[in-house]
Amino acid sequence: MKALNLSPLYGSMVGAERLIGALENAMRMPDEASYPPYDIEKLADDQYRISFAVAGFSPDELELVAEPNQLTISGRKARSDEPRHYLHRGIATRAFDRRFELADYVVVSRATYDNGMLNVELKRELPEAVRPRRIGIRTPEVVSNTRAQPSGAAAAPGAPANDAALEKPKRARRKAA
Structure with missing residues (x-):
């Protein structure tokens, strides 16, 4: 190699x-x-499936352990007391331990066994605190030029003394129309 x-x-x-x-x-x-052989599929943006070819093993002889950032699959074939005489032995039934390093926030959502295939579905679940979020942008509020003057205070030169002075021109315009 x-x-x-x-x-x-x-x-x-x-x-x-x-x-x-x-x-x-x-x-x-x-x-x-490298045993057992496996495939890794991407099902969606945050969903994956690992399929293991574990022919010869029953679901009771398989163990799946999910830990933070690690998935372990183990297989132990039960010893048979029945003596067998093989002419050819090609079906692997040896014990195995297979470990996969998982990314942060990836969890096992389910595992199924069908026709010698163990399918393990994984899902990436981001906690709310680390999810991307859109931040709104605020603008300063427009401040009016007409501020109420405290009683007894003189208005700035050319500025109306109070809000009532502003209302008079508006009323006059309405009457003229």
């Missing part, structure tokens, strides 16, 4: 240490660690 050096990427990918570490771990996996 050809060795692949990812160290040049460390300097050019800020914040990708977790991704690079996962890639390096995947490349170091022995063949046994």
